[in-house]
Amino acid sequence: MNTTAVSFPNIAFIKYWGNRNNALRLPAADSLSMTLDRPSVEITLSDADRLSIRSFEADGKEKILTEKQISRWKETLDLMRSSLGTIGAEGTLPETLSLEIRSHIPPSVGLASSAAVFSCLARAVQGFISDKTRLTEEQTSVLARLGSGSAARSIFDGYAALLAGSGNDIDAAVGKQIADESHWTLYDFVIIPSTHEKKVGSTEGHALAHTSPLFDQRVKDITERRQPQCIDAVLRKDFELLQQVVEEDALDMHAVMESSTPPLKYLSEETHRILREITSLREERHLPVLYTMDAGPTVHLIFEESALGEMKQFTDIQKQKRCLIFEAKVGKGAYLK
Numbered sequence: 102m103n104t105t106a107v108s109f110p111n112i113a114f115i116k117y118w119g120n121r122n123n124a125l126r127l128p129a130a131d132s133l134s135m136t137l138d139r140p141s142v143e144i145t146l147s148d149a150d151r152l153s154i155r156s157f158e159a160d161g162k163e164k165i166l167t168e169k170q171i172s173r174w175k176e177t178l179d180l181m182r183s184s185l186g187t188i189g190a191e192g193t194l195p196e197t198l199s200l201e202i203r204s205h206i207p208p209s210v211g212l213a214s215s216a217a218v219f220s221c222l223a224r225a226v227q228g229f230i231s232d233k234t235r236l237t238e239e240q241t242s243v244l245a246r247l248g249s250g251s252a253a254r255s256i257f258d259g260y261a262a263l264l265a266g267s268g269n270d271i272d273a274a275v276g277k278q279i280a281d282e283s284h285w286t287l288y289d290f291v292i293i294p295s296t297h298e299k300k301v302g303s304t305e306g307h308a309l310a311h312t313s314p315l316f317d318q319r320v321k322d323i324t325e326r327r328q329p330q331c332i333d334a335v336l337r338k339d340f341e342l343l344q345q346v347v348e349e350d351a352l353d354m355h356a357v358m359e360s361s362t363p364p365l366k367y368l369s370e371e372t373h374r375i376l377r378e379i380t381s382l383r384e385e386r387h388l389p390v391l392y393t394m395d396a397g398p399t400v401h402l403i404f405e406e407s408a409l410g411e412m413k414q415f416t417d418i419q420k421q422k423r424c425l426i427f428e429a430k431v432g433k434g435a436y437l438k
């Protein structure tokens with residue numbers, strides 16, 4: 102038995118930051134994202150007589166996994182088995198397996214690979230056990246969430262939410278599609294000012310979110326206003342509303358990060374320079390473009406088709422300032438090959 106899945110990263114419009122339960126990755130608030138059409142990750146699961154986890158670069162070269170990475174894979178597989186147990190599918194995912202990961206995500210692009218990787222694993226597991234149990238998309242998104250919270254959203258095509266839910270059951274937070282990729286063609290041009298590894302990874306960062314005095318207000322604002330507004334903006338293709346709510350949420354997440362103990366400062370001078378330049382360009386030319394940043398200095402420019410020409414020019418200029426550029430647009434979620 103041999104199953105291969107393919108998946109992609111997503112870019113969050115409403116950011117997931119902070120959990121109510123770190124071990125189960127149960128988020129403190131809802132989030133929403135756009136699944137990207139590239140770069141891809143591929144995972145092949147096959148029967149084996151022991152557990153083997155191997156990772157390869159795009160050129161086929163084997164990448165040696167660190168102890169920490171191997172533990173995360175093993176912990177995720179264990180959590181997935183617990184989750185399957187709660188829906189009457191215990192024993193469907195064997196303890197011994199061969200897992201081969203092929204990532205086409207360039208290491209330097211500053212795109213979070215965990216969303217692509219763990220949504221890919223969840224999709225592969227769903228396919229692998231499909232002759233014994235049929236998982237719904239919601240159940241598959243729960244498996245993905247157990248590896249990485251944001252991965253729950255990459256299960257779906259187009260625009261997807263991670264609904265926080267309530268309580269501490271393993272399946273209390275689920276992914277849900279808002280609209281498919283044909284609904285609205287939005288682009289994401291990624292400007293990477295620095296190729297340095299981020300200092301504090303998302304998993305460690307989530308655990309610090311509660312130490313910020315701004316965190317409770319953030320959860321309240323997302324729940325009561327920003328998430329519903331963002332869903333509304335996507336459904337009505339209202340770019341102006343989308344811009345306002347997405348930028349507000351990104352800046353709010355960074356304010357929480359910077360006021361945590363210890364403070365997490367992900368944005369650099371270069372990030373702020375790019376934000377200044379894009380803000381003045383859009384004012385001057387009335388462009389449907391917005392910015393957002395995850396846990397790093399990388400700037401994502403999200404825009405409608407009508408801004409494509411101007412954005413090509415803008416990112417060309419950024420290249421001359423020694424930034425790396427990566428071009429993507431809305432795409433399909435995790436699928437079986």
Ligand code: DP6
Nearest residue numbers: 113116117249250251303304395396
């Ligand atoms: C800032 O999903 O990467 O990109 O569950 O620990 O893997 P883990 O965290 P992760 O957190 C994503 C953080 C973010 C915002 C987002 O994508 O929603």
